Amino acid sequence: MIKLDLIIVFLVILFILISLYKELLGATFTFVIAVTVLGFFKILSPGEILNGFANEQIAVIILLLLLGDIIRQTSVIEALFDRIFKSANNYRSFLSRMTIVSSAFSAFMNNTPLVAIMMPYVNNWCKRNDISPSKFLIPLSYATILGGCATLIGTSTNLIVNGMYVDQKIIPNAASLNIFEFAWVGVPMIVIGYFYLVFFGNKLLPSNPDLLTDFSQNSRKYIVEAEIRKNSHLIGKTISDSGLLTLKGLYLVEIARKNYKISTVLPDLIIQQEDLLIFAGDTEVITEMLHAESGLTLPSVGMLNKKKQTEVVEIVISHNSTMIGKTVSEIRFRAKFDAAVIAIHRNGERISSKIGDTLVKAGDVLLLYTGIDFYSRSIDTHDFYFISKVKDFKKIEAYKIWTLLGGTILIILLSAFHLVSLFMGLVVLLMVVIAMKITNPKELYKSVDYNLAMIIALSLALGTAMIKSGAADLVADILTRIFLPLGKVGLLFGIYIITSVLAAYITNKAAVAIVFPVSLMMAANMGLNPVPFVLVVSFAAAANFMTPHGYQTNLMVYGPGGYSFTDFFRVGFPLTIIYMFVTVFILRVIYF
Incomplete structure (x- = not known):
């Protein structure tokens, strides 16, 4: 006769298999629940x-x-x-x-x-x-x-x-x-x-x-948001006249204007102040948006743009990151790492939400605009790994x-x-x-x-x-x-x-x-x-x-x-x- 203990153990193993395969609870919490059940039934x-x-x-x-x-x-x-x-x-x-x-x-x-x-x-x-x-x-x-x-x-x-x-x-x-x-x-x-x-x-x-380096061949890889800054020379111009449709390495995906999105961006559309432009593009062109003469601003950067020493770096989210399942805004990159997320790549997947509202997944590649304290704050983290080197390690x-x-x-x-x-x-x-x-x-x-x-x-x-x-x-x-x-x-x-x-x-x-x-x-x-x-x-x-x-x-x-x-x-x-x-x-x- 099959004992109750044996049935419970097999049910716990089945729970572990389903939870880990479906990624329901995460590995750690799955094992905590499994062992807790085994302890509760005095196995x-x-x-x-x-x-x-x-x-x-x-x-x-x-x-x-x-x-x-x-x-x-x-x-x-x-x-x-x-x-x-x-x-x-x-x-x-x-x-x-x-x-x-x-x-x-x-x-x-x-x-x-x-x-x-x-x-x-x-x-x-x-x-x-x-x-x-x-x-x-x-x-x-x-x-x-x-x-x-x-x-x-x-x-x-x-x-x-x-x-x-x-x-x-x-x-x-x-x-x-x-x-x-x-x-x-x-x-x-x-x-x-x-x-x-x-x-x-x-x-x-x-x-x-x-x-x-070759992002132009697949322009939907990196997603970046740019806002029409106050007194920008682009205000009042059509999309065609602004030159935004001819930027090498950038593709204008859509425009967020107040409470609605403009998914089909026509050449004769007139640009307004505080328009949020959603681009897909490569790292070099994205970093050019940081210059004042571009008429654009990356809203997530904020006061980081005024720091004396900044860098643009790429990171990949680790498999056991505590950031997984949180939005970019909830992670608070600026407070924790002296950095701001300016673009996201998800293995070719189209990201429809705003960057701040995007849920982070394992394997996501993030483009960060970083301050001078970024390296010291992130050197010991297990939440992400560097793709490109930020600075030299300390000399010993x-x-x-x-x-x-x-x-x-x-x-x-x-x-x-x-x-x-x-x-x-x-x-x-x-x-x-x-x-x-x-x-x-x-x-x-x-x-x-x-x-x-x-x-x-x-x-x-x-x-x-x-x-x-x-x-x-x-x-x-x-x-x-x-x-x-x-x-x-x-x-x-x-x-x-x-x-x-x-x-x-x-x-x-x-x-x-x-x-x-x-x-x-x-x-x-x-x-x-x-x-x-x-x-x-x-x-x-x-x-x-x-x-x-x-x-x-x-x-x-x-x-x-x-x-x-x-x-x-x-x-x-x-x-x-x-x-x-x-x-x-x-x-x-x-x-x-």
Whole structure:
């Protein structure tokens, strides 16, 4: 007879799948509700719910994020990139260097800030060489994913799986995975992925118009509002006489006049004071509107126009931004970041509302007019990432940089040889960094992704509930019956496919939380080595190439590259299939 606990757990899992797929509540709140329900029905005790927050791997993830952000602020990576990419003079040369460097760095640091740092280099190089950035941005994201899968610390997914493996009770006294245990699959896939991207990527990737330099080919990408200022020389002129219809790089979409819109703008329409003109255009022409002689004003700019030092920058909204679902006005860019939103791009979608009333979505590209304090106010934010560089990072003495980088490498090596735990090593290094005043301890909290920590901790609690209720055992038994006729390899293929599909559409953290206890139970029931069943879940969840929403770096490049959903699937699906076969083959050779 099916127990009530089992029914509740399956209903909670169904709720998680629907909520994340439909993007109803957001990942964090979805897991909060799910675990709260499990606690209310006493499937989980309060101690079991809170146990995840004491997990060592969560602390390691937070420490790695802190150190990665400190390294980013030193500008040492940018200096290195300047040297590496300076002499790249053709498509394949730049792509090769970008893929190798990105993969190598992402094996030891968080790939999200790495992509944020790399995007300006890609855009600037593409401008100089007249090549679309869409030929590089997907490979950039994929390269960091490939590199991140090669080590335990390369991606938070690997650390989550390791934390769940150490904490589980199915296989007593399970030892933590080695930092380079993932390299047996990860390193060969970096090599295979490199050749795939370099030799086949150009054929599969689209050549979309560059949003920064070739906007005139698709004039509905950026939307900007301009108001007819008082005493403007345009007042009283017809649209035709004003020259607004012949501006290169700008297209007059409509005019908002008092309480109504003029959607069909005729050449003989007379311009009036306080008319709000809606344009679609490129960045260079938009910035020319800031000059007094244009007769136009950008209403969102206000007093920023009077500041001594200002810049126009481009940002992309992150996947876990607190701005998502809020209007531009509600975000209060000027108060928080000393900046004003002057234009929005949403991957070719027509935005009909006023900029101030537009709801922000993940992947939106915003054009900001910024004051001198913008960089200092936004350097630690997780709400958006830069596409173009604002200013140079602060300079730090060379010996401090070498202490930071050398200390990071030393801790990784000591941890690999089990001489020092990764957690203690990172804590000591962080104390040294603070003592040397490389970073301000009062600002460290801004680098912590609290949503990520919450999701990971609650994912561990969900895994515990699946094991306690018998849900993991039941699903494991069903999957074993389905895939066992294909042998042990068939079991690994089955787990990989299920995890990969779930990760592509409901986030990799949720996929791990659901599939990991099932995979481990399958290994325990059959008396097999659990390690390959642990690793296959991690690789399938982390190596997510098929959808823009499957991995945060995919979403970061989605808007700036002008990609569609099918672009990711066309390039990512073959790579996913290759990764699956390589993973299963290598795990079989090593562990079976």
